[in-house]
Amino acid sequence: MTAPHLPDSGATVAIVGGGQAGAQLASSLRGNGFTGRIVMVGDDTALPYQRPPLSKGYLTGHSGPEAVRLHGPEYYAEKSVQVLTGDPAVRVLPSDRRVLLRSGTELRYDHLVLATGARNRSLPVPGADLPGVVGLRTLAEADVLRERLASAGRLVVVGGGFVGMEVSSSATALGVRVSVIEAHERVMARAVTPVTSAFFAEAHRARGVRLELGEQVARFLGTDAVSGVETASGRRLPADLVLVGIGVEPNTDLAEDAGLDVHDGIVVDALLRTSAPDISAIGDCARFPTPFATAPVRLESVQNAVDQARCVAARLTGTARPYRPVPWFWSRQAGVRLQIAGLTGGHDRTVVRGDPARGEFSVLCFRGDRLLGAESVGQPATHLAVRRALETGDRTVAQELLDGSFTP
Amino acid sequence: MPKIIYRFPDDSTRTVQAAPGTSVMEAALANGVEGIVAECGGAAMCATCHVYVESAHLAAAPAMSEDEDVMLDMAYAPRAANSRLSCRLFMSPALDGMEVRLPERQRED
Numbered sequence: 001m002t003a004p005h006l007p008d009s010g011a012t013v014a015i016v017g018g019g020q021a022g023a024q025l026a027s028s029l030r031g032n033g034f035t036g037r038i039v040m041v042g043d044d045t046a047l048p049y050q051r052p053p054l055s056k057g058y059l060t061g062h063s064g065p066e067a068v069r070l071h072g073p074e075y076y077a078e079k080s081v082q083v084l085t086g087d088p089a090v091r092v093l094p095s096d097r098r099v100l101l102r103s104g105t106e107l108r109y110d111h112l113v114l115a116t117g118a119r120n121r122s123l124p125v126p127g128a129d130l131p132g133v134v135g136l137r138t139l140a141e142a143d144v145l146r147e148r149l150a151s152a153g154r155l156v157v158v159g160g161g162f163v164g165m166e167v168s169s170s171a172t173a174l175g176v177r178v179s180v181i182e183a184h185e186r187v188m189a190r191a192v193t194p195v196t197s198a199f200f201a202e203a204h205r206a207r208g209v210r211l212e213l214g215e216q217v218a219r220f221l222g223t224d225a226v227s228g229v230e231t232a233s234g235r236r237l238p239a240d241l242v243l244v245g246i247g248v249e250p251n252t253d254l255a256e257d258a259g260l261d262v263h264d265g266i267v268v269d270a271l272l273r274t275s276a277p278d279i280s281a282i283g284d285c286a287r288f289p290t291p292f293a294t295a296p297v298r299l300e301s302v303q304n305a306v307d308q309a310r311c312v313a314a315r316l317t318g319t320a321r322p323y324r325p326v327p328w329f330w331s332r333q334a335g336v337r338l339q340i341a342g343l344t345g346g347h348d349r350t351v352v353r354g355d356p357a358r359g360e361f362s363v364l365c366f367r368g369d370r371l372l373g374a375e376s377v378g379q380p381a382t383h384l385a386v387r388r389a390l391e392t393g394d395r396t397v398a399q400e401l402l403d404g405s406f407t408p
Numbered sequence: 409m410p411k412i413i414y415r416f417p418d419d420s421t422r423t424v425q426a427a428p429g430t431s432v433m434e435a436a437l438a439n440g441v442e443g444i445v446a447e448c449g450g451a452a453m454c455a456t457c458h459v460y461v462e463s464a465h466l467a468a469a470p471a472m473s474e475d476e477d478v479m480l481d482m483a484y485a486p487r488a489a490n491s492r493l494s495c496r497l498f499m500s501p502a503l504d505g506m507e508v509r510l511p512e513r514q515r516e517d
Contacts, residue, residue, distance in 0.1 A: 050449040052448075052449050052451070053449060053450075063434070066438050067430075067434050067437075067438065068449075069437075069438070070437070071437070071440065072438065072439070072440055074440055075440045078440070302447070302448065302449065303447075303448075306447055328453075330448070330451055330453050332451070337451075337475070339453070380474060380475045380478040380479070381474075381478050384478055384479075384481075384482060408478075
């Protein structure tokens with residue numbers, strides 16, 4: 001497979017979005033010897049930072065803004081990467097390769113990479129705009145949450161997904177009383193199997209988190225600030241802080257406006273090219289084909305952001321290769337680390353190895369006799385073995401895991 | 409503040425001060441030390457912050473967990489007896505002056 005790549009110098013790569021994917025792209029382009037101009041623009045006022053700690057160590061005060069930042073200002077200066085913070089792109093004109101920024105600045109590019117990420121889904125119920133109802137996606141939002149947690153007695157978390165459960169865990173560690181309202185009958189229902197859901201539900205409950213499963217929010221209570229949450233079944237939970245973590249929507253407005261193919265994400269091919277020549281898309285905003293799923297997917301993970309950035313950087317500097325790393329993901333909550341390898345969504349059979357009661361187990365997910373992936377708690381060796389098996393396509397490990405003969 | 413000495417593959421060094429509790433990985437990123445990728449951000453999930461502890465501080469370093477042990481087998485550069493993930497090396501007065509050598513590469517490309 002071939003694709004045109006950029007001349008060594010004189011070309012401009014514009015990166016729209018200053019998250020993990022954008023920052024990695026800039027760094028990989030330079031790492032691959034690209035000497036042209038690199039400009040990264042985004043609406044965040046902070047230099048690119050890591051998001052995973054924002055719901056974990058950053059909230060509990062273990063790490064500060066410096067620790068979550070990906071690189072200091074001197075790095076970008078040294079690498080000649082222009083970072084325009086707080087100045088998002090408002091329009092892309094693919095026909096004459098221009099990006100317009102909010103400030104009025106116009107940017108000409110030879111190649112454009114959309115790394116626009118995603119935004120939090122909002123909850124359209126009465127009281128959603130009351131002070132004390134917060135979201136968590138940016139560093140600024142994490143600062144607000146951190147400050148409010150310091151004085152909050154009761155936190156209600158709306159949404160029992162990864163962010164919601166990680167924040168519950170951090171807040172509990174800070175001595176805050178936490179209730180979680182989740183519409184599904186189990187936590188992290190869209191991402192993990194019932195065995196893993198049940199294990200984490202128990203771990204959170206043991207730490208005092210109250211789980212209100214199969215419940216929805218009818219409205220937020222309060223006049224000047226939020227004072228509670230009323231559920232659809234009429235129950236009232238007092239709160240002086242509410243976190244809404246009910247998932248995200250990809251930022252595709254720019255792409256759509258520019259006439260690119262968009263379908264719950266910016267649609268890209270195996271080389272991560274959009275429907276316009278000279279425009280690629282990476283990270284949370286991109287929907288891409290993968291050998292690990294039957295239909296194109298959109299993934300919200302650091303691994304995906306970083307690996308897609310590296311894939312595009314390689315293509316732009318002369319090595320076009322289809323994107324096919326094994327997806328992997330981790331979460332840390334209730335003092336336990338969950339590791340996921342592969343995309344387990346389409347499984348029709350699961351096998352549990354180990355013992356959830358001891359906090360050491362893996363749930364292996366199969367479709368037919370094909371291993372799709374695994375969720376592991378306290379079994380890092382199994383996690384890695386599955387990652388390797390998926391990488392190489394070697395069926396031996398899958399077979400050993402199935403018949404119980406697997407030893408790490 | 410405790411000092412960390414990073415030794416690069418070309419044998420040059422760079423000394424950085426790090427507050428106790430800061431990991432060798434965090435100090436590297438905060439100071440723009442090349443050669444630590446830290447793809448997973450310090451969760452012992454990627455082995456791209458692999459270092460070799462070159463000074464006598466290895467025994468005083470925090471004990472190695474199973475996670476770290478398993479990940480080190482995945483490191484791109486060969487594992488040695490003094491291999492550690494720098495995200496698990498949290499600084500303390502006992503580690504003042506620790507020297508860590510950076511591998512040639514942390515990952516495949």
